[in-house]
Amino acid sequence: MDKFTKLTGVAAPMPLVNIDTDMIIPKQFLKTIQRSGLGKNLFDEMRYNQDGTEIADFVLNQPAYRQAQIIVAGDNFGCGSSREHAPWALLDFGIRCVIATSFADIFYNNCFKNGILPIVMPPEVVAVLMEDARKGANARMTVDLEAQTVTTSDGQSFPFQVDSFRRHCLMNGLDDIGLTLEKVAAIDGFEKTAATLRPWV
Amino acid sequence: MxxxxxxxxxxxxxxxxxxxxxxxxxxxxxxxxxxxxxxxxxxxxxxxxxxxxxxxxxxxxxxxxxxxxxxxxxxxxxxxxxxxxxxxxxxxxxxxxxxxxxxxxxxxxxxxxxxxxxxxxxxxxxxxxxxxxxxxxxxxxxxxxxxxxxxxxxxxxxxxxxxxxSKNMKVEITGSLRPGVTAKDITLSVIGLTGTAGGTGYVIEYCGQAIRELSMEGRMTVCNMAIEGGARAGLIAPDEVTFAYVMGRPHAPKGAAWEAALSYWKTLFTDEGAHFDKVVTIRGEDIAPVVTWGTSPEDVLPITATVPSPEEFSGGKVEAARRSLDYMGLTPGMKLTDIKIDTVFIGSCTNGRIEDLRAAAEILKGKKIAPGMRAMVVPGSGLVRAQAEEEGLAQIFIDAGFEWRLAGCSMCLAMNPDQLSPGERCASTSNRNFEGRQGRNGRTHLVSPGMAAAAAITGHLTDVREMMAETV
Incomplete structure (x- = not known):
């Protein structure tokens, strides 16, 4: 997993609530057995006509946002299916950070496993960031995970909260499985005790 | 202590x-x-x-x-x-x-x-x-x-x-459900009330008389859609209904292990005075058969209602409702029962169990689906399918004009060949009415199995209670 420390880039405004993972990556693209290559189908049904041509007014098709690295969105981003293909598609497109008023639980977790930083901000801050994002490619936003701030193109800075363990893993690009396997003795011990307490499991 | x-x-x-x-x-x-x-x-x-x-x-x-x-x-x-x-x-x-x-x-x-x-x-x-x-x-x-x-x-x-x-949330459904109202109506009604993010950060425990009175199949339907309400998980305390369902299953404990398990399972309930961070209470008698009108599982209304107008909402939901109505091809003010249906899908992990098939067959018995209607039943497992055939349910579906399929997720997410065409409108017993979920530009109305069966017969969204009155 790539480290995430500080990112300065174009933010795409998506002022919609309940952007679900079916929108982010429709089911026909879940048939892959790989993690990579999903970026071209990110937001597929919003981004392309049925004949495969681009829908010009969709935000990521606009010249200003084709290189976006940040998305600013409304409530409950990433709701629905648990498909990790959603963060894989975002990452493959180049998105490293999503800022919204709230996220669905599973999607939120999945982001951290893939080097994407999901940031929860209050509605009034999202409104400011949304406006900044609307300025287009010249307005680059800065997300600093170490300082835990988001800074707009005109220098307004907003703090955000993030779980300390997740922040640590993201900043260092750590592999969860490796970390957990360091506690294998505790897992062995748990299994031994559980075998006595709940032998039917 | x-x-x-x-x-x-x-x-x-x-x-x-x-x-x-x-x-x-x-x-x-x-x-x-x-x-x-x-x-x-x-x-x-x-x-x-x-x-x-x-x-x-x-x-x-x-x-x-x-x-x-x-x-x-x-x-x-x-x-x-x-x-x-x-x-x-x-x-x-x-x-x-x-x-x-x-x-x-x-x-x-x-x-x-x-x-x-x-x-x-x-x-x-x-x-x-x-x-x-x-x-x-x-x-x-x-x-x-x-x-x-x-x-x-x-x-x-x-x-x-x-x-x-996560935090603890209690959803209590008091009293009993009225005839024609099912576990699906409970779970959709809860989401309609709390919203798709209402449970975010929580684990929900469903309790109350109406939950206790549900079979295991019904309880699974309720918990299945906890995620649609944003919760990490849904829980129902085990009781005699649970134990009776589990007993004798291939991988359930047997003999002395069963007794040991049972005494542990009986400790699995919320203690008197335990703290819940959020509590929602709904009267079972107040729940009606419901349908979704939009593209989010929170877009829930009783079947007797009319299509809402975006102005009835606030915040980001105004634009979302406008987008939903446009996608769904619906006009504010029209009666939900006037919405014509092209396809009926009965199945999924929400409503693909034997009790769901029984409920649909009950409505379909001796009837035919509307002309031009595409209708399919996809049992949740090979064993559900076999049982439905043994009980004669399969024949009821086939005689009514339904396709009788093999088990799988099927049109719930349309990854296999079972999909909606653009503009096609489906009454579905599945769990998500998202844009494109059942096929690009397909339109989904989430309903209970009985409501799906009723829509298959009449060709439009229908109050299942009217069909029940006919069969009495």
Missing amino acids: TAPRTLYDKIWDDHVVHQAEDGTCLLYIDRHLVHEVTSPQAFEGLRMTGRKVRAPEKTIAVPDHNVPTTEGRDTKIDNEESRIQVEALDKNAKDFGINYYPVSDIRQGIVHIVGPEQGWTLPGMTVVCGDSHTATHGAFGALAHGIGTSEVEHVLATQTLIQKK
Whole structure:
């Protein structure tokens, strides 16, 4: 997993609530057995006509946002299916950070496993960031995970909260499985005790 | 004396392997269910790092999302990508030595129907699967939730998950349901009230008389859609109904082990005075048969209502409602019962169990579907299918004009050939009415099995209670 420390880039405004993972990556693209290559189908049904041509007014098709690295969105981003293909598609497109008023639980977790930083901000801050994002490619936003701030193109800075363990893993690009396997003795011990307490499991 | 605990607290406490100072826990996982779509990259990860499946005996795999529901699929799957995914699961199950129900096995079906049916899911367990509808298993008083593929790999390798505890939320349904009102109407009504993010950060315990009066099938329907309300998991405390369902299942404990399990299971309830961070109470008598009108599961209204206007909402929901109505091709003010239906889909992990098929067949008995209607029943498992055939339900569906399919997820997410065409409108017993969910530009109205059957007969969304009056 790539480290995430500080990112300065174009933010795409998506002022919609309940952007679900079916929108982010429709089911026909879940048939892959790989993690990579999903970026071209990110937001597929919003981004392309049925004949495969681009829908010009969709935000990521606009010249200003084709290189976006940040998305600013409304409530409950990433709701629905648990498909990790959603963060894989975002990452493959180049998105490293999503800022919204709230996220669905599973999607939120999945982001951290893939080097994407999901940031929860209050509605009034999202409104400011949304406006900044609307300025287009010249307005680059800065997300600093170490300082835990988001800074707009005109220098307004907003703090955000993030779980300390997740922040640590993201900043260092750590592999969860490796970390957990360091506690294998505790897992062995748990299994031994559980075998006595709940032998039917 | 220990402080009073909720059911969630108790199951959580019994599975903590390690707790860090910041509250991050390593939680032990008792059952890991696996399907073909969200697992290939996880198994590949194990191969690349030379890791093994830590507890293959606690890992159960079944292909369901991709598989066609028509005959001949055990020898040939036409779609090459689907075939590759199913073959990858065949191989991974064999290579890693995990429990497996291949397409050719009569026990194959939707993972959330197979787990309980085979007795893999038991009260007090932790159950995960790379699928958001894992919440279904909460009906047994098991802590069950969906995970992403990285977490699937983590559980395969370590039999644990890194977790932080959620908050406790209580959803109480008091009194009894009125005739024609089902578990599906309960769960949709709750989401209609709390919204799709109302449960975010919580584990919900459903309780109250109306929940107690549900069968295990109904309880699974309620918990299944906890995720649609944003909750990590839904739970129902186990009781005699649960124990009766579990007893005798292939992987349920037997003899002395059963007695030991039973005495533990009987401790799995929320203590008097335990703290809930959020409480929602609904009177069972107030719940009507409901349908969704929009493209979010929170867009719920009683069947007797009219299509809302975007101005009735506030904040971001105004624009969302406008977009939904446009997508759904609906006009504010029109009666929901005037909405014409092209397709009826009965099935899914929400409503693909035997009781659901019985409820639909009850309405369909001796009737025909409307001219031009496409209607299909996709049983949740091969065993549900066999039982429905034995009970004569299959014949009722076939005589009415339904297609009688093999088990799988099918049109719930349309990864297999069962899909809606652009503009096609479906009354569906599934769980998501998202844009494009059942096929690009397809339009989905979520309903109970009885309501789906009623719509199939009349050709438009219909109050199932009217059809029930006819049969009396």
